[in-house]
Amino acid sequence: MFRVLLFFSIFPFISLIDIKNFIPFGLEHNDKIFEKEITNITDPISISVRYSFFNTYYDTIRISSNGLIVFGNNSCLLSFKTSDQHPFDDLVCIAPYWIDTNLTYDTVSNIFYREILLKTEPNTLYDITKILRNGFPKLAAQRMLWAFVITWYELPDNKNDINRNTYQVILTTNGFYSFSLFTYHQLQWSQGLSGNHAQIGFNAGDQINYYRLKRSLSPEIINIVNESNIGIPGQFIFHTTGNISDVQCETSTGLQISPFRGSIYGGYEIRLHGICFNQSHYEIHIDDHLVDDCRILNSLYIVCTMPMLMDSGKIKIELFNQETKELIDSTDFLAHVPEDHGELILSNYINLTQQIADPNNDELILHFQSNSITQKYLFRIIIYDYATQLSSDNQTLYNRTRQRIDLGLGYLNLSAINNLTIRYDTIFSVTTDPTDRVHALQISFEIEQTKGWLRSALFVGAKIFTAATTLNAAYCPAWLLMQSDPLKYIEQVPVCPCQVPIEPWLDEYMGFRIDEGCDARKPIEETCAYHKSARGCYRKRSDTSWAGAQCCYDEQGKFIEHGKDGAGTLDVISPDANSWYGKSLNFFGHFFSDFLSYWSCCRSLLISETLCKAYYDYRPAGRCENMEIESIEKHGDPYFVTLNGSSYTFQGQGEYTLLSLPEFNGQEVQIRLASNDENVNKTVGIVAFVIGFLKDKKRVQFELFPTHQHLEIRIDTRLIDLPHEEFGVSVLIYEDEYVKIKRKVNGAFKISFPGSHFRFRATIRPNYDFFDLETLLEREKFNKLSTPSYGLLGDLHGLMYPNGTRILINESNENTLFEYGQSWGVSRNTSLFYYLNDDINHQFSFFEQNLEETNKMTLVQSNCNNDLLQEQEQEHCTQETSHIDSNELNEENSHDLYRSDQHHWESLTVTIAADVIPQKKSNSAIHYTYSYSNLFILFLYFFL
Template sequence: MFRLYLLFHLLYLIYCVDIKNFVPFGIEHNDKSLENDLNYVTEPISLSVRYSFFNKFYDELRISSHGLIMFGNETCSLSYKSSDPFPFQDLVCVAPFWINTNFTYETLKNIFYREILLKTEPQTLYQITKILRTGFPKLAAQRMFWAFVVTWYDLPDIKNEINRNTYQAILTTNGFYSFTLFTYHQLEWSQDSTGNHARIGFNAGDNVNYYQLKKSLSPQILSIVNDSNIGIPGQFIFHTTGHVNDIQCETSTGLQVSPFRGSIYGGYEFRLHGICFKRSTYEIRVDNHVVDNCRVLNSLYIVCTMPMLMDSGKIKIELFDNEEKKLVDTTNFLAHVPEDHGELILKNYINLTHQIADPNNEELILEFQSNEITKKYLFKIVIYDYATQFSSNNQTLYNRTRQKIDLGLGYLNLSSIGNLTVRYDSLFSVNTDPNDRVHALQISFEMKHKPGWLRSALFVGAKIFTAATSLNAAYCPAWLLLQTDPRQYLEQVPVCPCQMPTQPWPEEFHGFRIDEGCDARKPIEKTCAYHRKARGCYRKKSDTTWAGAQCCYDEHGKFIEQGNEGAGTLDVVSPDANSWLEKSLSMFGHFFSDFLSYWSCCRSLLISEEMCKEYYKYRPAGRCEDFESESIEKHGDPYFATLNGSVYAFRGQGEFTLLALPDFNGQEIQIRLSSNENDGNVGIEAFVIGFLQGKRRVQFELFSKYQSCEIRIDTKLIEVPHEEFAVAVLIYEDEFIKIKRKANGAFKISFPTAHFRLRVTIRPTFDFFDLETLVQREKFNKLSTPSYGLLGDVNGLTFPNGTRISINESDEQMLFEYGQSWRVSRNSSLFHYSFDDMFDSTIKSELNSSEEMKSTEQNCHESGTENEYCTKDMLSNEEDNFHHWESVNVVIDENVLLQTTSGSVSTGKCISLNFLLLLLLKNVFF
């Protein structure tokens, strides 16, 4: 019975093994396994790609039980000894741990392998891509789309089977460059039966090119489980396209931080890189506070743990030389408050987030939902406590403190608990707390990640405020004495819409987002506790100040003006105020300015009707104006809806100016158009938004074959969270732009100072974008300098030389020439390219002269040829002008990479960046 149990236990380890930093492996992950023969070498294994290794391409490989991966048909002989020095003639191999092995007596399989394809394992390839970017951020900018993983698991020592080795090798490519990853989990033996030690390295088979780790062929080889060239113990990355490149520190970018954004609650790892670190210790300051848990991994990286931060927005990170006591370099980190999704977890979410608790007389009671989330996942409850006092004399915050409190309950199944009571005196000292001290408690639920689960950015919680009863009662009279004429703030905040759509109530309308405290999409009994006669409220902050508007509506969507009828109130400090406007009232600004004052004046036990009237005098509802309703118009193929409401077709290819706004920081949107080889349709594969005066760029690029969308701020690649739940996620926000992924998967892009915004949707097939431009026509009419580009201005279309044309022009050639006139040159392109020659290779349809395209287009019309096929034929004449990067000449056909026969790439098939993306442009006026 014991033997049977042991066997099942061993089987579990093999089939369900999960090792840190390893790609998941085993039979359950569809791995194949090697036979337990003495000198086993697999038959040739066909690959779905032509893999580049030392400037040659291979479409098959073999795996040896002795720790080798060999390329080609003629290199499978093991006549070479592992103890012989490199280089070897004709043996083309990757040697993650070359040593003679013998596990013929093993009852279980020990060596596993599989090919990883994007269509079957996108998350695994995403994991590999993230690892590679730590070592080769420029070369690995594009996502890996193929990999081959081999795992040598629990290999026994020839001399003593108690000693075991476990390591993994990964071959991978992004279509441009090839990489090899070695990860060592356990190394307990390194000698074969003759006493020779293992080797780690690469051999090109030409007797010239090879690479070998220095500790190879020596007892020190076992210590590589603690070594690394990327700062992760036991892990190594090499670039193996043309020759083997080890990691080298990059100094051209200056100090960088990865990730570049994160939660203000801290507790996660961040890395400093971008310069060479020559000292063993440095002083790191985050927001002027010394971080004492940093360590220099190597010359490339310093790793720290992010502390709790007091403020959101841009946080300065400084690097100081300890010996010379001087500043070495600085970089900025973007801190944000995570999206609050407490309603997914808590039954009493509304009561918790919209009240002021008295810590002397009340307990914190958490009532949990019983739903698919709380039943399926385990959560740890953590409380982040921010506390401060407020000086009414100069209206400043002082004695600001912060602490993280783990309730120590571990990971819980919340549905089985029902509810949980937490005493306030277990969180902070209630008896000795000053009466004017206020605590903001973020009750968070951190989801446990199990092997095989998608990583999720979900961070659900509820923010509640606690204040002593004496402060609540006495605050209103003191607050009223400090108030000034509210008209100065009303001039700063957005004007509310007089009518809100109700069928259905929108999540957002003209930039006004729904107020979670009065959400018309919820049952009335569960919302609008502070606006009892309202059915729904919306908020929008000022673009230039702390202030914001709150607009409330009755059940018919009509704007409510009077406070006692449930009206909204002016926010002198908006809850959405950005800390980059100035430093910084943080989350307490709105509380003291607008929320505690309302509670004290209108909701406390000591209120009077006159005091509440006075409150509404200083916090009025503001005013409203009529807004035109938003309408969504669907367009087909390459149609552009102009700013004056007309529509025309344009089938040009290359990069073009879509819309330029000189009055708004020189803002410009450029698009990249390409054709689909399957049906000849023309669409947009990428777009970039540039702020010329601020020298900022935001770029979206969709890779159909990769099934991924890349977002870049300037040149930095933005990590888009992978969510398991349909929740809204803030992707990025600064003083120029805000990018948010909505619950339905669409991206919303808005700009603080511009009178338009964008909505971007990726279709489920990942072959199209849908882009909607929402423009305020009234404000566009008042522009001193008109807009220009493919969308024209509010009066129509104008050539760059000022010549205006009619959109009703029946001459298609004229409209084609108009579109071509807004072609972007290489020098004026705002797009970021990971490689120097990507402009020429990616814009495969760009001709040296627009006259040549115009002439060819005219010939197509005269011959009566269908436009889509004619355009394809026209482009084929340009195929000799395009080349790939360095020596990596590959094209993509379905899921198979094929080697091109020369240095040029035929436009009849797509090079790996030229995937068709169709971006439908819709201009919606409000």
């Protein structure tokens, strides 16, 4: 009864604790509590993984009140009360703060512990991963999949219980590498009853391998609360998989930046690492501008706040010696413009974005919606003001400025405000601003952050341009004098489809995206303000220039050719233009080139029919072609729809070439097939796929971890963070000059590549076991390819072996089709997949063994059904097959063995450097042929 009352008495107190840098703990986080009895160590605690420690795997641990974690199932005859100096024999332990402690009668202290799984606490594991990347960015590139957290809270001094110690330890792994994380909140005593001071370290139990932190066994040990090996006071990280290793500088990779991609609006933390920072001062330039908001954490990291950037795309980060001004190293950063979702917040969103706001009106009025979003979340309103002037002589922008304005209103319930008036003179000087100066206001509504969210998910905003009335009215005549023949741009931009589907109108079609300004999915009164006779428009940018196409359609989905009828217009600078080809003009490029010109020529007070006609002469609607409807081939059942429309079943397991396109920079798609052993209805499906370009040595990899309900996306070897999103809108996950990945409203991932006739759509099945991978094909363009395609999908004429031999699906039996699929198996030398560790033997030995057994069973079973066998022979064959299944192949034991190491297999990876991706030869695979007689002889040889 005393213990129960004690627990209830501490519960309210513990629930209010918020310790900096600690993972949340306590009863409200489902922690278990160390029982305060005479014994000072728990019974063995089973854990869900095999945790690697000094190259040995353990699945049980014990926790001691004396600041000790003991591995293994030993009887623990030692009391572990004294903290004698490491090493010890037969004691495998981690000692975060080993000192003899008595908690039996103390009512304040407690020891909390819990196991953290990805399926129950993904945000906690994400937070742990972020911490670990501070010390081991390469080893901890993959998200941690498991952790065990132990918190020693307010442990009393045996001599004076006023002094208390509080610290936390996290054991964690990403499936292959193990880490130990120590965080010390307060250390007020260090000497036990034995007279020894506390010790911090690790012991392998062999009297050879151990690690002891400096200051151990001395009074100075309490000072580690202010020290660190990662630049965060009181926090230490160690790699504990094999020989214990401390954090060290990485000098082989050169200067690196984390994160390597972010919003142009800045305001978030970036970390430079990859080289040793041994000087006390550096100069850091971002996009050719000196950054003064940086600090050196330690020899591992320099932390900066990302400033507002003028341009998106690749931004140069440079590190200089402050004294000599010599360039030490540099790296690239990918800056992007967050997508606008202002319609979720503003009821007058269309009015704000469909016209030029006039600063002569003095104010800007925002009308807020009252919906589930504005009622549920609190928002802070931030304005990002970009301004510039245009030189009519050489059409260049000059006097470019940027500023971030926090309105200072704190976090607001927008649904309760109704509307907000913002005066322009609170943003920029209206009275002294040059009349030809234009401001692009990015109004963002940043949500009060929820733990675990990524910053990129918090932006909901609207772009609003302001231009003086005098500039607006006078711009058209000057603009007309600057224009050149539009045909050179028409030849660069994509050709529009002459007809688009209308039941329903699609958000994307043939690589074109719906135009937010004329969106046929919305009521007509809410859209198409600039295209009065159109029902919907689509846009697509050029793959080789800044230009882009805008295609508009009537109620029947028919292409509109003439401007006065509501046609689209050529974008000399597309609103989607990005600086993959050099420095872009960002928002202003499209504004000055294509938008302000339209407003001035066709919508201002000085408009005339002649000026508007001249505008459309220089911004024509472009061209359209009758295109075959985009075909979609779905794969992963394990049914594969070939490029000529046929389908077949293939249930191999391993890695295979799905599609190889030599003509497109060696584009190749590889898939990994595996079975869902845990399900009653066992089947085979796609658990990972990689899309690579052999010539450019770029690749995109999607990998599913069904056991942990976890998805990873990698660009080359970099892990891409997936933003939290619950607003029901599409989210841009990643974009550069090679690839664009977008998560759609329905959860599907759309993957597209500039210049390719293929796009891909990946959907995770509800059970989180397999991908459904769809190939979206622009068939008309694909039909014109001069070289065939290769792989499981075949080409336009059917299926073809790597050696050129063709087979017909409708004339092939199951065995032949299985053999065909196997011929496209990927070897370790031709795999495009990225693996985290260097040991590929385990991964491929599993696949090869599985394939060998699958192949043997398939051939033998199919042979038993051979009509040439007599009934008695068939019966004998079936009995022998059963014998193979239960004894020789021992499939059940094989699966048990696989499952026992599944956690490590799922995270096992092979390092393939981006610059050594091998070329796959079309005739590299071995082509096997079998006859019924040969198979039967083979069967008799092995089993009779």
